Amino acid sequence: MIPLSLALVVWAAGWALNARLANGPLSNTRLGQMAVPAIFGLTVLVMWELVVRGLNVPQVILPAPSAIGAAFGANVNVLWADFVQTILKGGLSGYVMGCGAALCIAVLVDRFDFLRRGLLPVGSFMAALPIVGTAPILVMWYGFGWQSKAAVVVLMVFFPMLVNTVAGLGDTSAMQRDLMRTYGAGYWQTLWKLRLPAALPFIFNGLKISTTLALIGAIVAEFFGSPTVGLGFRISTSVGQLALDVVWAAILVAALAGSAFYGVVTLAERGLTFWHPSQRAQKTNGTMRPGKTNRRQRQISKEV
Amino acid sequence: MRERVLPVLIVVLAIVTLWYVACLPMNIREVLTEAERAGALVTPSTAIERRDAGAIALVLSNSDHLARSWSQERAKLPAPHQVAIEIWDSTIGEEVYGRRGIVQSGSFSNRSLVYHTGITLWATVLGFVIGTGLGVLLAVGIVHSRTMDMSVMPWAIVSQTIPIVALAPMIIVVLYSVGVQGMFPKAVISAYLSFFPVVVGMVKGLRSPDAMQLDLLRTYSASPMEALFKLRLPASVPYLFASLKIGIAASLVGAIVGELPVQKGGLGARMLAGSYYGQTSQIWAALFAAATLAAVLVFAIGAMERRTLRRMGVAG
Numbered sequence: 001m002i003p004l005s006l007a008l009v010v011w012a013a014g015w016a017l018n019a020r021l022a023n024g025p026l027s028n029t030r031l032g033q034m035a036v037p038a039i040f041g042l043t044v045l046v047m048w049e050l051v052v053r054g055l056n057v058p059q060v061i062l063p064a065p066s067a068i069g070a071a072f073g074a075n076v077n078v079l080w081a082d083f084v085q086t087i088l089k090g091g092l093s094g095y096v097m098g099c100g101a102a103l104c105i106a107v108l109v110d111r112f113d114f115l116r117r118g119l120l121p122v123g124s125f126m127a128a129l130p131i132v133g134t135a136p137i138l139v140m141w142y143g144f145g146w147q148s149k150a151a152v153v154v155l156m157v158f159f160p161m162l163v164n165t166v167a168g169l170g171d172t173s174a175m176q177r178d179l180m181r182t183y184g185a186g187y188w189q190t191l192w193k194l195r196l197p198a199a200l201p202f203i204f205n206g207l208k209i210s211t212t213l214a215l216i217g218a219i220v221a222e223f224f225g226s227p228t229v230g231l232g233f234r235i236s237t238s239v240g241q242l243a244l245d246v247v248w249a250a251i252l253v254a255a256l257a258g259s260a261f262y263g264v265v266t267l268a269e270r271g272l273t274f275w276h277p278s279q280r281a282q283k284t285n286g287t288m289r290p291g292k293t294n295r296r297q298r299q300i301s302k303e304v
Numbered sequence: 305m306r307e308r309v310l311p312v313l314i315v316v317l318a319i320v321t322l323w324y325v326a327c328l329p330m331n332i333r334e335v336l337t338e339a340e341r342a343g344a345l346v347t348p349s350t351a352i353e354r355r356d357a358g359a360i361a362l363v364l365s366n367s368d369h370l371a372r373s374w375s376q377e378r379a380k381l382p383a384p385h386q387v388a389i390e391i392w393d394s395t396i397g398e399e400v401y402g403r404r405g406i407v408q409s410g411s412f413s414n415r416s417l418v419y420h421t422g423i424t425l426w427a428t429v430l431g432f433v434i435g436t437g438l439g440v441l442l443a444v445g446i447v448h449s450r451t452m453d454m455s456v457m458p459w460a461i462v463s464q465t466i467p468i469v470a471l472a473p474m475i476i477v478v479l480y481s482v483g484v485q486g487m488f489p490k491a492v493i494s495a496y497l498s499f500f501p502v503v504v505g506m507v508k509g510l511r512s513p514d515a516m517q518l519d520l521l522r523t524y525s526a527s528p529m530e531a532l533f534k535l536r537l538p539a540s541v542p543y544l545f546a547s548l549k550i551g552i553a554a555s556l557v558g559a560i561v562g563e564l565p566v567q568k569g570g571l572g573a574r575m576l577a578g579s580y581y582g583q584t585s586q587i588w589a590a591l592f593a594a595a596t597l598a599a600v601l602v603f604a605i606g607a608m609e610r611r612t613l614r615r616m617g618v619a620g
Contacts, residue, residue: 015451022451033454040455061478118311122319128549128602129595130557133571136579136587141330141380215467216557223473223564224579231470239473239565242481247474258466 003054007047014043063245071245072252078234079253086231087257089146091218094153099210102158103203106165107191120166127159135221149221149230156217157210164209168202169195201276204269211261215254320384324374329359330381331373336362338376339369382585390585391417391592414569417593423570424559425597427487431494432555436548438495439502446503447510447536448528460503468496469558473565480566490562490570497558498551505547509540542618545609552601560594571597 018036026032045065051057052064059067072079109115135152142148172195180190222232231250238246273279336346336354347365348354354362363370374383382390394417399405404413412419442460446453472493479489513535521531563572571594578587 018455019451022454027450027454036451036454037456037458041459060481114311115315117308118315121308121312122315125599128553129598130553130560132557133560133575133591133594136575137584137591140579140582140584140587212465212467216469219467219470220561223561224576235470236473236565239477242477244474244478251470251474254470255466259462262465 003050007050007054010043010046010050014039014046060242060244063248067245068248068252071243072249075246075249079249081229082231082234082250083253083257085146085227085229086149086218086222087215087254087261090149090221090230091153091214091261093146094150094218095157095210095214097150098154098157098214099161099207101154102161102206103165106162106169109162109166110169110195111187116166120163123159123162123166127163131156131159132217132220135217136224139221139225144225144227146230149218149226152221153214153217156213160209160213161203161206164202164206165199168199171202172198200273201269201278204265204273207265208262208269211265212258215258215261219254323381323384327373327379327381327383328363328370331376331379332359332362332366332370334376334378334380335369335372336366338372339366344369378582379584382588386585387588387592390589394586394589417571417574417589420569420571420574420590421593421597423487424556424563424572424594427490427559427562427570428494428552428555428597428601430487431491431558432498432552434491435495435498435555436502436551439499439551440506440544442499443503443506443510444532446507448532453507457507460500463500464504468500469493469561471496472558472561476562476565485566486568489566490559493562494555494558497554501547501550501554502544505543505550506540509543510536512543513539538616541612541616542609545605545612548605548609549602552605553598556594556598556601 018039021027021032021036021039024032026035048062049064049066052062063071105119109119132152134155135148138151138155139148142151176194176198177190180194185193219232219235222230223236226233231254234250235247238244238250270279333354337351340346340349340351346354346369348357348362373379374386376382379386394415398413398416399418400407402413402415403409404415406412412422442456446457475493476489479485479492510532517535517539518531521535526534559570560572560575563570564576567573567577571590574590575587578584578590
């Protein structure tokens with residue numbers, strides 16, 4: 001019983017500390033904004049450990065965080081191979097191909113009005129479908145290797161990316177396009193210098209949605225058949241062996257990879273769309289009074 | 305209407321044509337093997353030569369045998385009409401004319417797509433309702449408690465960047481080992497997949513009333529409860545529907561993935577069984593059933609959204 005009551009104490013202490021931080025003067029600083037979720041996460045982890053120990057929860061139902069950490073440490077080499085197979089070979093290559101193809105098609109769709117009216121409704125319809133269901137077919141076509149996973153990822157990221165990019169390319173005002181015309185700019189110049197940069201926030205929105213979809217596609221496709229390496233393979237076989245600590249370690253790898261992937265895309269966005277109001281407002285957060293910029297930002301975030 | 309429907313029809317037609325054309329190189333090897341066994345003359349006459357030749361070259365040099373590409377029994381890529389026939393056979397054909405169908409036996413046949421779609425549908429809807437309900441509750445808590453906001457919200461956002469569907473096989477097996485099985489484990493997966501989009505969307509929605517509107521309620525000396533029900537919740541409805549559409553699609557993916565580890569019916573089980581036994585048209589039929597289901601669910605939420613917003617006077 002001691003670990004259980006200790007868990008409750010930890011919970012109460014963590015919550016009280018957070019309540020204090022969140023309602024105190026620190027809450028508007030960067031430190032406070034980092035510390036509160038970190039304390040919350042830590043509290044949950046400690047409680048998880050104490051509850052699992054206190055109730056003697058069997059390892060095959062819920063392993064304690066310490067056991068998961070130990071499994072992670074013991075299987076670093078295996079998990080690294082899984083990471084390379086699933087995330088780098090399957091996910092990333094499919095992501096690059098799918099997003100690249102969607103960008104090119106989006107420029108075409110934007111150029112020809114007929115395609116926009118014909119392809120775009122089909123595209124937005126496809127974006128809502130459970131495309132992950134094509135995994136068994138693609139595994140049958142391209143074999144168990146990473147190529148079939150990349151193919152699933154291509155299909156999964158293509159349509160959200162297409163819809164977002166086309167929306168972005170249409171986001172210039174008539175005034176801006178007229179200005180380009182008065183400069184005597186042709187179609188391609190207008191595309192490169194005005195419309196693609198203006199579309200960047202939308203393109204990055206698509207890229208960010210696609211990071212998660214790419215990982216989901218790469219992992220779920222492995223449930224339909226894979227070589228003896230890969231995160232999806234590790235998860236499904238370790239579940240079969242009831243080695244749940246390894247399963248959790250594999251999920252931890254997937255989670256870290258997903259956050260890192262998203263983080264890299266966000267950093268790239270910050271570097272390339274520094275001119276956009278939503279980015280500028282973030283940088284000067286705290287000193288900015290609710291005024292013109294914030295209203296514009298709100299408008300944009302609503303549009304996006 | 306014509307301007308909008310015609311291009312879509314032409315694009316769909318182009319896709320179907322492309323599909324028929326793609327059947328030729330995809331199925332050519334099996335077609336030629338079959339033709340050779342039947343005694344016909346095929347151009348590279350030995351199997352070894354054919355293995356090294358490209359699929360398109362084979363198509364070009366064997367134009368007399370191509371018709372069989374669209375009627376292979378276990379085609380690598382079944383033609384659209386084969387998939388259509390499979391869908392017909394496994395829905396109307398099985399239920400109305402089959403021995404196990406609802407017309408002759410009084411219950412849905414476990415071989416029919418209707419039965420499997422039903423299983424997936426109920427798991428999806430149950431999970432979606434649970435996930436949405438919990439998500440709205442958490443969002444209300446987040447908006448009202450700064451502690452909760454700062455503690456939980458960053459994690460809710462991070463959770464959207466990670467492939468949580470990877471948890472699915474474990475949840476199924478763990479719940480199975482403690483004696484819970486059937487629809488509920490799948491619903492749990494559906495629930496947590498729809499949970500986070502709803503939380504994020506609802507928090508945005510509940511915060512959407514601006515300071516002026518909140519101040520007005522304060523001058524009426526409205527309690528937080530009244531502010532919630534009279535201002536924040538109504539204001540959040542458009543945001544709620546936007547995240548419901550994302551949530552229901554995620555729920556469906558969750559239910560399908562949840563059906564993979566335990567083969568007890570459902571569209572996911574049907575797809576996996578099809579891929580085990582090489583029944584490609586069965587996979588395609590299940591895929592189309594899943595697509596139709598997703599379309600119907602999203603459309604139903606869209607219709608609810610339009611009706612609700614019109615009654616609230618938000619959309620004209």
